[in-house]
Amino acid sequence: MIHETIVTTAACDGRPHVAPMGARYEADRIILSPFRPSTTLDNIVTSRAAVLNFTTDVRVFAGCVTRCATDWPTVGASRVAGVRLAESLAHAELELDELRDDAERPVLLMKCVHRENHAPFAGFNRAQAAVVEGAILVSRLFMLPPDKIDREMAYLQIAIDKTAGENELTAWGWLVAAVARHRASLESSGGQAAAAAHP
Numbered sequence: 001m002i003h004e005t006i007v008t009t010a011a012c013d014g015r016p017h018v019a020p021m022g023a024r025y026e027a028d029r030i031i032l033s034p035f036r037p038s039t040t041l042d043n044i045v046t047s048r049a050a051v052l053n054f055t056t057d058v059r060v061f062a063g064c065v066t067r068c069a070t071d072w073p074t075v076g077a078s079r080v081a082g083v084r085l086a087e088s089l090a091h092a093e094l095e096l097d098e099l100r101d102d103a104e105r106p107v108l109l110m111k112c113v114h115r116e117n118h119a120p121f122a123g124f125n126r127a128q129a130a131v132v133e134g135a136i137l138v139s140r141l142f143m144l145p146p147d148k149i150d151r152e153m154a155y156l157q158i159a160i161d162k163t164a165g166e167n168e169l170t171a172w173g174w175l176v177a178a179v180a181r182h183r184a185s186l187e188s189s190g191g192q193a194a195a196a197a198h199p
Contacts, residue, residue, distance in 0.1 A: 001025070004132050006053040006060050007032065008074060008083050009043035016074045016083045017043055020061045020135060023052055030094055032108040044108055048096040049080035053088040056122070058131035060085070062171035065135045066178040079114040090117045127164035127172075130156040134175040141182045149179060 002022040009017050017039045024031040030052065034041045044050050063069030074083035077093050084091040094110035134156050137149055153176070160172050 004061070004136075006055055006064075006085060006088075007040055008051045008053055008085060009040050009049070010047060010082045011039075011043055012046050018060065018064060018070065018072050018074070018085070020064050020139075026109070028111070029097060030092070030110045030112060032110060033105050034108075035105050036103070041106060041108070043082075044096055044110075045099070047081045049077070049082045050094045050096075050108075050110060051077050051080065051082050051084045052092040052094065053085040054090045054092075055085060055088045056125070056128055057087060057167055058128045058135075059167050059171045059174075061132055061135040062138075062174045065139045066174045068174040068177075077114075078116065089119045089121055090115065125163055125165075125168070126159035127162075127168040130159040130164075131168055131171045131175065134172065138175050138178045138182075141179065146183065146186075153179060 002024055005021060005023050007019050007021040007023070009019075011017065019034075019038075019040045021032060021034065021040065024033075032040075032044070032050065040050070059069065060072055063072070073086040075086045076082075077084050077091075080093045080095060082093070084093075092112050093114040095113050096108060097111045098109040100107040100109070134153065137144065137152055141149065157172075160168065164172065
């Protein structure tokens with residue numbers, strides 16, 4: 001099972017980095033598998049620490065993948081050399097236990113050394129789930145066919161229309177705009193290629 005979370009890390013100068021990432025659990029260890037190149041990977045290798053943040057503010061997911069908003073407030077972690085989201089519902093502080101290196105996608109096996117709860121979980125919301133799914137789609141625009149993107153975004157739009165609040169609408173707007181920018185970029189490059197082929 002993969003849990004979609006926000007992973008926060010800190011560079012050696014203390015600069016925070018916030019990134020959506022799937023986390024898997026294997027016995028008492030948490031597995032992160034970032035693709036290279038990855039600031040999260042670099043920071044974990046250097047600091048040997050990371051923080052899993054549990055949040056229902058899906059603007060963080062959408063803002064990071066679209067780069068519409070990346071400067072999310074953080075505070076220092078309690079036990080590891082890192083930071084956590086200031087507004088997380090809960091967080092888990094991790095230390096690097098084992099690194100299985102790979103040229104494309106290293107595997108980081110992390111041990112949880114500390115957990116904290118900060119606010120109650122209010123319940124599931126379909127629009128929040130739709131934004132997370134949409135953020136995953138946007139992160140894969142370069143590898144998915146346009147018709148698949150269109151079909152899935154149209155289906156997710158149903159949950160947005162029925163259950164979204166202000167935060168979800170903001171996040172969804174960023175995702176829709178990112179898809180439109182990607183499509184316009186493809187059309188522009190295709191037009192330029194056609195013009196070059198027929199001077």
